[in-house]
Each structure stands twice: as structure tokens, then as C-alpha cells.
Amino acid sequence: TLIPPELAEAYDCTVCKSIPEAIEGAHVVMALRLQRERMTAGLLPSLREYAIEYGINARKLELARPDAILMHPGPVNRGVELSVDAVDGPRSVILDQVENGVAVRAAVLYLILGGEAA
Amino acid sequence: MSLHIRGGRVVEPGTRGVSVRDLFVDETRDGLRVSFEPIGEHARAVIEAAGKLVLPGLVDLRAHLREPGEEYKEDIESGVRAALAGGVTTVVAQPDTKPCIDNGEIVNFVRRRGEATAGRVLVAGAVTKGLKGEELAPIGEMRRAGAVMLSDGDNWVRDAGLMRRALEYARDFNLTVSTHAEEATLARGGHMHEGAMSVRLGLRGIPSVAEETALARDLALATYTGGRLHVAHVTSARAVEMIRDAKGRETDVTCDVSVHHLVFTDKDLSNFDSNLRLVPPLRTELDRQALIRGLADGTIDAIVSDHAPQSVLEKDLPFHEALPGAIGLQSLLPLAMATELPLETIVARLTTGPAAVLHSQTLGLLAAGDIAIVDPAAEWQLARLTILSKCMNTPLTGRVLRGRVDVTVFGGRIVYQRDG
Numbered sequence: 001t002l003i004p005p006e007l008a009e010a011y012d013c014t015v016c017k018s019i020p021e022a023i024e025g026a027h028v029v030m031a032l033r034l035q036r037e038r039m040t041a042g043l044l045p046s047l048r049e050y051a052i053e054y055g056i057n058a059r060k061l062e063l064a065r066p067d068a069i070l071m072h073p074g075p076v077n078r079g080v081e082l083s084v085d086a087v088d089g090p091r092s093v094i095l096d097q098v099e100n101g102v103a104v105r106a107a108v109l110y111l112i113l114g115g116e117a118a
Numbered sequence: 119m120s121l122h123i124r125g126g127r128v129v130e131p132g133t134r135g136v137s138v139r140d141l142f143v144d145e146t147r148d149g150l151r152v153s154f155e156p157i158g159e160h161a162r163a164v165i166e167a168a169g170k171l172v173l174p175g176l177v178d179l180r181a182h183l184r185e186p187g188e189e190y191k192e193d194i195e196s197g198v199r200a201a202l203a204g205g206v207t208t209v210v211a212q213p214d215t216k217p218c219i220d221n222g223e224i225v226n227f228v229r230r231r232g233e234a235t236a237g238r239v240l241v242a243g244a245v246t247k248g249l250k251g252e253e254l255a256p257i258g259e260m261r262r263a264g265a266v267m268l269s270d271g272d273n274w275v276r277d278a279g280l281m282r283r284a285l286e287y288a289r290d291f292n293l294t295v296s297t298h299a300e301e302a303t304l305a306r307g308g309h310m311h312e313g314a315m316s317v318r319l320g321l322r323g324i325p326s327v328a329e330e331t332a333l334a335r336d337l338a339l340a341t342y343t344g345g346r347l348h349v350a351h352v353t354s355a356r357a358v359e360m361i362r363d364a365k366g367r368e369t370d371v372t373c374d375v376s377v378h379h380l381v382f383t384d385k386d387l388s389n390f391d392s393n394l395r396l397v398p399p400l401r402t403e404l405d406r407q408a409l410i411r412g413l414a415d416g417t418i419d420a421i422v423s424d425h426a427p428q429s430v431l432e433k434d435l436p437f438h439e440a441l442p443g444a445i446g447l448q449s450l451l452p453l454a455m456a457t458e459l460p461l462e463t464i465v466a467r468l469t470t471g472p473a474a475v476l477h478s479q480t481l482g483l484l485a486a487g488d489i490a491i492v493d494p495a496a497e498w499q500l501a502r503l504t505i506l507s508k509c510m511n512t513p514l515t516g517r518v519l520r521g522r523v524d525v526t527v528f529g530g531r532i533v534y535q536r537d538g
Contacts, residue, residue, distance in 0.1 A: 004312070004316070009314045010317040
């Protein structure tokens with residue numbers, strides 16, 4: 001229910017019905033934070049159901065390629081979209097991602113405000 | 119003063135057809151006479167109309183004149199002035215004013231304000247008190263005060279039992295109930311059509327089923343009660359099919375389409391122009407083509423302007439925060455003419471079509487003495503200097519419009535003449 005009906009048409013992508021289906025053979029697994037407001041909009045039965053069905057944990061990650069990385073822009077709802085063993089696991093590059101993200105945002109703002117690229 | 123309109127291409131759908139003729143408008147002892155033959159010696163003002171179209175004054179079934187209550191956006195006088203400049207001599211004022219038109223007193227107020235203008239203002243009264251969808255408004259009282267139609271503005275009557283009563287009750291007063299078919303929980307939070315475009319633009323969408331489910335209910339109720347239903351501003355292809363089907367089965371239903379929906383689609387929203395934030399929303403090209411086909415085969419009875427003035431305060435905002443609507447009285451005809459439809463069909467859907475929805479035998483015909491003389495080749499633009507409405511919220515800025523009204527006649531008198 002969180003996916004708009006026309007997503008596949010708009011972005012030329014594949015839409016899967018389950019996490020294992022989507023993760024299988026992936027090079028990169030990118031998770032997004034579940035906004036709690038979505039819960040009250042009747043889109044999901046409960047957080048618990050979401051975590052069980054759609055949460056990513058280390059075991060589901062094993063379906064990805066051995067060298068796959070796990071990304072998430074943060075902040076992570078631990079135990080909801082990512083389990084603790086996924087977030088802190090060996091594939092996770094989340095901390096680097098967030099650090100890089102701060103730098104990229106600062107650079108974009110700098111350029112928009114009229115700064116010049118070095 | 120009598121008029122002699124010389125050498126124009128007279129278009130009167132259904133009765134006199136299309137022909138190049140002179141037209142004579144004479145005030146006689148027995149009333150106004152409009153004919154192709156001059157009868158009697160009258161001093162006549164001559165209007166040269168060679169190369170121009172001579173049409174019955176247009177009838178617009180849906181315009182929000184904002185008076186009473188929001189006169190900073192528009193009032194009845196300025197709205198009619200804009201209408202006459204667009205060749206529209208009859209406007210049906212929507213009841214979503216503040217206070218809304220839900221009793222005889224306010225119907226009277228609007229009607230009298232309309233009489234003080236140079237055109238004709240007909241009043242649509244509310245279906246429910248306060249447009250709240252809870253209790254029926256005093257329909258009989260509004261009818262006696264002169265209301266010609268019922269509408270709850272841009273609100274769908276959610277309570278099916280209440281809508282049933284409205285259709286039954288109004289039927290006995292020979293009034294049509296107009297519905298804005300939009301199921302609120304399906305449309306909730308949406309700002310534009312739900313589709314590939316809304317995904318790309320990141321805006322929440324209003325799916326076509328919001329219109330279709332509401333419409334299905336209203337058509338079923340209209341069939342069951344034998345009441346008169348009018349469906350306002352149809353936008354989806356499936357909705358057109360449903361109405362075509364219902365008409366085929368003799369349900370008493372009519373419908374209209376808003377002129378902007380004939381020309382724009384959701385693809386035009388990529389620059390987030392809040393002037394294209396409309397309710398109901400612009401849908402896809404396939405829907406637009408279905409609307410055109412619906413007009414061509416008569417499934418759709420009328421084209422309306424849905425003139426909805428919004429000031430800069432309401433429009434100069436992020437797309438999803440802006441209030442919906444665009445002005446449209448002045449551009450109604452040229453926009454309609456910019457579509458693929460043949461001229462006679464366009465004129466019919468702006469004159470005899472709306473007149474039939476109102477069950478009027480006199481509107482939309484030249485005999486009423488309401489005439490618009492149009493230069494079909496004139497190119498112009500809607501801009502600050504040309505817009506007569508109090509508000510400027512139009513998506514047509516910078517767009518060249520072809521077709522401009524030169525002269526508008528109302529009841530045999532010239533009420534608008536283009537300068538220059």
C-alpha cells in the first residue's frame with residue numbers, strides 16, 4: 001500500500017511483492033525509514049506486522065550477493081525497517097553514508113547560495 | 119434601438135444551423151423580434167459582421183461569483199462584466215459563497231444583484247444546509263425565490279440516504295440536482311490526478327475511482343428515484359462511459375465538462391503552476407480524448423467555465439497548498455474553439471446544451487435577443503490589461519488565444535463592445 005500504483009510506469013523499475021524477492025541477487029540494498037504517520041493513515045495494519053513482513057534482517061540479507069552493501073539515509077527505526085543485526089552488521093555502510101550525506105548537502109547549499117566549485 | 123447585424127456567419131445549432139445572413143433585432147410592441155428578414159421600418163444600428171461569427175449568447179452552467187462573502191476575489195458585477203466580454207450572457211452562480219446560498223433570502227439577494235448587471239445571472243441553490251451534507255436545504259423556498267438548479271458546490275453529498283431524498287424532493291419541484299462526484303476518502307489528501315505524473319512529481323494523487331465510485335452511486339439513485347441528476351465537471355474516461363450507458367437506459371442524467379479539462383492534462387503540471395491546481399484534477403490524455411468524444415456524441419451536454427477566481431493570497435503558494443481553480447469566463451469560447459471539435463458542436467455545447475440542462479425553452483437561442491459577435495481569427499492573450507475579473511489566476515498567461523468577442527448583445531441591447 002505504500003507504493004503508488006503507477007510507480008513501475010513512471011520510473012521504469014521492477015516492483016516486488018516481498019522483501020526476499022526484492023533482495024535476491026541485489027548489489028545494493030537501500031532501506032528507507034518508515035514514517036510513523038503512515039501508520040495512522042491506515043496503510044499498514046501495525047508496526048509489528050511491518051517489521052515481520054518487510055523488515056530487513058541479516059538472514060534476509062543473505063539472499064543478496066555476498067559483496068552487497070546495505071544502505072539507509074537515516075535515521076533508522078531500529079527493529080522496524082532494519083533489525084539491529086542488519087544495521088550493525090558487516091554489510092552496513094550506513095555510518096559512512098550519513099557522514100557523506102552531510103558533506104554533500106553542505107556542498108549543494110554552498111553552490112546554491114552562490115559559492116563556486118573548486 | 120434596433121440592430122442590423124450585417125453579413126455575419128450565423129451559427130444557431132439545432133434551429134437555424136450555420137449560414138451567412140443578416141440578422142435583425144427589433145424591439146416591437148409584442149417584445150423582441152430576432153429574424154433574418156427586416157420587417158417594418160426601424161432605425162437600426164448597423165454592426166458590420168462580415169467574416170465574424172454570430173452566435174446566441176453563451177450559457178455558462180458553472181461559475182463561482184464569490185458574492186456574498188468573498189468580494190475581494192470577485193463580485194456579481196465584475197463576474198458578469200468578464201462574462202459579457204467572453205460572449206457569455208447567462209451565468210449560473212454557484213452556491214458556495216459565504217454565507218452559502220441555502221435559503222430563499224440569499225437566492226433573492228443574488229438574483230437581485232444579478233438583475234442590476236447587464237447580463238443574466240441564474241442562481242443554483244444548495245442541496246444541503248450550509249453545504250454540510252447533513253440536512254436538506256429549503257428547496258421549495260429556494261425554488262420560489264428563483265433558483266434554477268441545486269448544487270452543493272465542490273462537495274459530494276456523502277450520505278446516500280440524504281442524496282436519495284434530495285433527488286426525490288427536488289424532482290417534485292422540477293429541479294435538477296447537480297453532483298460533484300468525488301468520494302472524499304478516496305480523494306483524501308490528493309492534489310492532482312493519481313498516475314505516473316503524480317508519482318514523478320511527488321504529489322499525492324486523487325484516483326479516477328474517486329469520481330467513478332461516487333458517480334456510480336449517484337447514477338443508481340437517479341435511476342431508482344426518477345430524479346433529475348446533473349453531473350458536474352466530468353473528468354474521467356470511465357465516467358463518460360458510465361453516463362453514456364445510463365443515458366442509453368433512460369436515466370434522467372446530464373453532465374458538463376470544464377473547459378480547462380479539454381485542453382490541459384496532468385502532463386502540464388510539471389512546472390507546478392498552481393493555476394492548474396483544479397478540482398476535479400486534470401487527468402491523462404486518454405481521459406481528455408474521452409471527454410472530447412463525449413462532447414462530440416452528445417454524452418456530455420455542456421461545456422462550462424467553472425470560473426473560480428482565487429486571489430494572489432490563495433494561489434502564490436506551493437502547489438499542494440494553493441486553493442484550486444482558475445478564472446475562465448473570458449476565455450471559455452476561444453479555449454473551446456482550440457479543441458478538435460467542430461464549431462457547430464462547440465456552440466451547441468455552450469448554448470442549447472446548457473439550456474436543455476436547465477430545461478429552458480428560451481435560453482441559448484437567438485430569439486432571446488442574446489447574441490455574441492465573435493471574430494474567429496483575432497489573436498489575443500489574457501493578461502493584466504485584458505482580464506476583467508478581479509483575479510488573475512489563469513493558466514493561459516502567455517498563450518495566444520484565437521477567437522475574440524467583438525460585441526455582446528443582451529435582450530436586444532449592446533452590453534459589450536471591444537475597444538480598439
